[in-house]
Every structure is written in structure tokens, then in C-alpha cells.
Amino acid sequence: MNLSFEPSFNQTNVTTAPNIEVNQQHMLNAFNSNLAQTLLPLTVVLWFYLVIGFLGNSLVMFVYWARKKPMRDDRYFIPLLALMDLISCVVSSGTGIHAQTHPLMFDNNVGCKMAAFLGILFACVSADFLLVIAIERYIKLCRPFGRQMTIFIKKAIIVVITLFGLVLSVPALGIYQVEEIPKMRNMYGIQAWQCTDMKDKGQATGHTVYKVSLFVVTITRFVILFFCYGNISWVIFRQGKFRQRMGSVVSCTSATSVSYTDDAGKSIGMNKQNSEGSKSEDVKKSNKTDLNGRQTLLNRNQPHLGSVADRKITKRNQSVASMAGSVARRESRADRQGIRLTVIFILITSIYIVTYGPKVWLMIEQSLNRDFWSTVPQGQLLLYRFLHTFYIFNNIVNPIVYGIMDRRFRAECKKRFTRCQ
Template identity: 35%
Template sequence: MADANDTELISFNNGFSWNVLNSDVNRSLLPVTVILGLYLLAGVIGNFLVIFIYVFRWEAPKTDRFFVPILAVLDMCACVISAGVGIYANMNIVRFRSDVLCKIVAFLGIFFVKMSGDLLAIIAVDRYLKLNKPFEPQMSFRWKKISVLIASVTGLLMAMPALFTYGVIPLKHPGTGDMGWLCANSNTPHQKHITLEWSLKVCYQFAMLFDVLARFVGLVVCYFHIGKKIYKHSEKRCQLRLQQGQNVPNRPICVNKRAEETELDVLSSNTGRETTPSTIVRMSRQSSRFDCQRVRLTMIFMLITVIYIVTMGPKLVIMIADSVLERFWTIEPTPKFGILRFLYTCFIFNNVVNPFIYGFLDRRFRSELYKLFTRSHN
């Protein structure tokens, strides 16, 4: 990289020093660093508890608990790498000397984040088949393992180019010749003539953008059909009560405490059966279970979709802007730089919150967690 372009990210002034700039930026990024520390702490503890409960304490069929601990492992690794290195980068913004560490961190960060997102999409497909296509072939335990393997391979393929596009950018003081080092996507300099290398790096950024957008569309489509199925079931229950009058007991919502343990696979189980009083009562009991489950699943689906796109969106937008806009980044101790750094790292929140969505909203999980801590104090 030419010296003329090495310093385009820095605004020089009289008495400039890399050490002074690093200290000033470090202080300005202190709130972001604290948030990353909270991400790291909550992500590691939360995901570890999910792994421990689901693997060692929960006596459930393997097929029912297959994806959740894998997702927790991926999220915990993503938190450690992204948040941990983010803290180090904030404290050494222009003193990141190791080019190898910069490349490895970028590679691992993209791999774990992509695989975690792909696993969310696989879970969505599995739930769609189970709820909307209960009488058609389902994802067997073997195919679930194959799907995770495919997600691993695609994650490696997507992350591999990061070893070439990311690296330490040398920053040279034009007056004193003092050197600084910045770990970033090395797609600069912005030259007058577009080069093949620059074009390939921009294409890689857009490929990651389209990958996330396609996954988001898949999540929305799957959960839309699931929600429509649940809504139709609720309407059918209301019509049944109106038709039968007093024959159907008016049971309170969520009367069954084990409602959340089911997978709603009986939503279509009564299709084609003769409607008898006993069948009506049984359907009413099932319906009362799913009133509570419907709300819970809808909240979970909305949280997954909204949090994923809200947290990943800013990072991707900044990555694209960095690729196509000249001098998008300016490393200065200003509020603008702090806000950009926060938006660039807020995707980690998605890896932190997944344990709460998939674990802590589950009554059985909370029960096992309560038993774990109460027994440890006895």
C-alpha cells in the first residue's frame, strides 16, 4: 500500500503522536469497550449454562435437543472472539501489530457468525416441517447432523476470503515517519482506477450481505407460515366453541403446565376425524395448551427475526460503505467514531441473547437451572 494512502484514515495536526492518538481514542471508546465486556461476560455465562443444562442435566430425546447446544457453542465462541478482540482493538486501535492475528480473528469471527445464522435457518426449516407438514417426511437425526456439517463447510467457504481481505494496514506519519498499525478490511487504497483486487474484495463484501439477507428472507417465510398455521388453528377452535355451545368446556388459557414441552405436532392431528363429544373435549384441551404456546412461539420467532436483522444490519451496511466510499473511516476521538464502532460490534448482541431466547424462556430449562443452583447451595 502506498504511503500516500496509508494515512487517509487519520487527520494529522500539530504535535501528532500515535501513542497520544491511541490513548485519546481508547478513552473515547470506553463506553463501547464496557459494552463489549458485558457482551463477553453474559455471552459466555449464558451459553455455558445452556450447554450444561441441555447436555448433562436434561433427559430429553436427542432429536429434541440436538440443535440448541450446538447453537450455544457457536454463540459462545462468537462472543469470545468478537467481543474479546473488539476490546483489544479498542485499546490498541492504531497499535495492532500482528497481521496473522488480525487475519485469524476476521476468519473465525465470520465463520462462527455465519454458522450461527445458518443454524437458525435450519431450526426454522425443522420447525416448519414439524408444524406445517406433520404427515410428510421430517428431518431425521441423521439429516440434522448432515445439515450441521453442510453449514460448517459453507461457513468455512464464506470465511476463507477474509484471510486475504483483512490484515494490518501500516500507517506512516508524513512528517516524522513514525509508524502505526490498524487491523481492518484492507480494501483501501481508493485509487483513481479500479483494480481487479479491489473489485474482488468489494464483491466479497456484497456476497456476505446477500447471504445474510437471503437467510433473513428464509426465516421470515418459515415463521410467517408457522404463524398462519397457528392462527388458523385458533380460529377453528373459536368456531368449534360457537357451534357446540355448552358441550365444550370453557377452560382457562395455559391450563396445562407442560404446554411448552410439546412441539405443536398435533395441530393437524385431528384432520379427517369424526367430530364426537369426546373428540371435541380433547381438541379443546389441546387448544387451551396452544393458546399459551402460540404466544410464546410468536414472541420467540419475532425476537429471533428482529434481533438478527437489527444487529447484523448495521455491521453489513458499514462494511459495504467502507468498501465503496472513500475515507468512510476517520480514526479520531469523536462521538461519530464511537457510534460507528458501537454499530459495527452490536451484532454480538445476537449471540448473547440467543441463550435467553432458546433457554431462559423455556419453563423446563428454568426449572433445571433452579435445581442446579439450589442444590449447589445445600
């Protein structure tokens, strides 16, 4: 996390007259206002992140934690991810807004350290929740008969994720601090402050090791996410091909069942005709039989027994077919819901990778060049700062994706707001 701003003074458009005595505070305000005006579009974007992230993630938590029915196992981490995204969005966007509006006047050392610490902590925890969700989906779809995540394991994972985030973020308390911008004093004789990592050459090695560690952890997350969702995508593709083949088999089976039912109906009709014919013959034969009438009773009951047996067989086959069809429909519906949820997580993870990519690149640039922000041209400063804060978009996108793609989430939202009305 870097909140430093050092304008390219050879390109700044603030006009000053060295021979005119100007109050240092007024001059600092003039420089600060000019740079803040340049960064105003980014400030508006950060306000958008803050409002949408707060409202959207609050809605997700409300929908999942206020419901009376127990939460489904595959959605256990969703409200927790929303909570981490909400806190991360508020901390990162709020700190960024202050940094854009006071680019040369960030003189609160405690605020600087806490902003760096909390920003890294909740960004790491949020990213690790995405990682755990990917692993859980991988186990469910690619290892369905293996050991699954129980509630106890999930709670233990939450503790481990939190501790790991603390390990990664605690060093930021010692690395980031408020420092004076030397160029402002050297060129204009005024004090300007920025929140940045210390440029003490004696601690340069430790800073480099820390940033390399963050870089390695981020790349490791990317690799694991690619592995999990790559295998998941392949399994979904194979299941789709299998369903297509099974669909053709089911259609053939249905046609066979229908023809069998027709044949059974025809046989029942024939039995009825035979029964009626046999009844007329029984009348004729009744004069020829003995006084006990055994032959007449036998001939009269045989067709009736055959027709009843055929009806029972037909009804049993129809009930079995309908039961199999209903089970298949329920399984197909559950599979579609599971696949839809997996696609949602794949999309969210893809957005995470895209939004964190520029952050990783700028992290490398800052590690290689300690004065990176001082060398950025004035005309490109807004673009670079936008790329530097683009990772916050990952914290606001989840509710948007749920609202567009998750039918169950939309239904729950509608139910909640209908009750409120």
C-alpha cells in the first residue's frame, strides 16, 4: 500500500514567483489543491467504490444472515467474504479519498500506519476467502467421493486465514510512516508530507524482502486459483457432454416406454374382447358341462385374471418411470444450481486476478525503483493512480455478480424487501 504523491515538478502547472514572499502554508495549500484537482476523477471513482461496496456487501450479509432457514453448505463463506470485502472497501476507499484530497498534507503518522496495516490485512483475508472457496468447489466437483469440508474444518480455516493475514500485515506497521517530501523543501522551502514506506537505506533490504513476500503470496494465489478452476471447468465440460448423451438415451427410453404402454393397452383391449367372446361361449358350453359347473367357472375367470395382471404391470412400469423422471429432474436442477454457483465464483475470481494484476506490476516497479512515484509524468499520474487503486473494484463486484447471475440471491432479496413493505 502506497499513498505517496510526488508531483513531477518540472511539469507542474502551478505558477510561483520566487521573488514574491508568499506564506508557506498558502503555497502548500495551492500545490495541494492543484494536485487534488488533477486527481478529482479518481476521487469520484473511490467514492463510487465506497458507496456501492458498503451497500452491496451489506445487502449480501443481510440476505444470508437474516434468513430463518439454515444456510446451504456451499454458500457458507459468501457472507464472510462480503464482510471482509466491506471492511476492505471502506478502509482502502476511505484512505484513498483522504490521500487524493490531501496529496501533500498527509501528516498523521498513526493514521498512515493503521491505513497500511488494515488495508493489507483485509485485502489478504478477502483474497484468501476466494482461494478457499475455489478449493472447496474443486473438492466438491473434482473429488466428490473424497473427504469434504465440514463446518469444523471451515471454522478452523477462518482462524488460519485471519492469522495468516495478520502475519502479512503486521510488518506494515513498521514499514509505512509519514515522511517529508524532500523536493518540496529543496525547491520551494515548504514542508509537504506523504504516507509511504520508509526510504531508509539501512532498512531497504527488509522492505524488499517484505514486498517480495507479498508478491510471492499473490502469485501463489493466482496459480492455485488457475489450477482449481481449470480442473473445475474441465469437469463441467465433461458433465455437459455426458448430459447430452444421456439426454438422447432418455428420449429413446421414453419412446420405448410409450410404445410399451400402448402395447399393454392393446393387450388389455384384446383381453377384454377375448373376455366378452369367452362369456358368450360360456353360455353355449354351460349346457354341455356337468352339474358341478367347474369348466364354466374356469373358462369365465381366466380372461379376467389376465386383464388385471396386465393392468398392474402397466401401472407399476408407469410409476417407476415417473419416479425415475422426477429424481432425474431434481438431480438435474441441483446440478444446474451447483454449476451456476461455480460459474459465479469463476467470474468473481477472474475479476480478482484482473484487478490485482496492475497492483502486482506497480509493486514490482516500486521495489525496483524507490522513487517511482517521483518519476511519473504529471499527465500520466491519474492513470497510474487509478491502476494502483483498481484492486478495490474486486471488493464491490461480488454483490453485482450475485444480483445478475444468482437466481436464489435475487429471490431472497425480493422476499426480504416484500416483507419489509
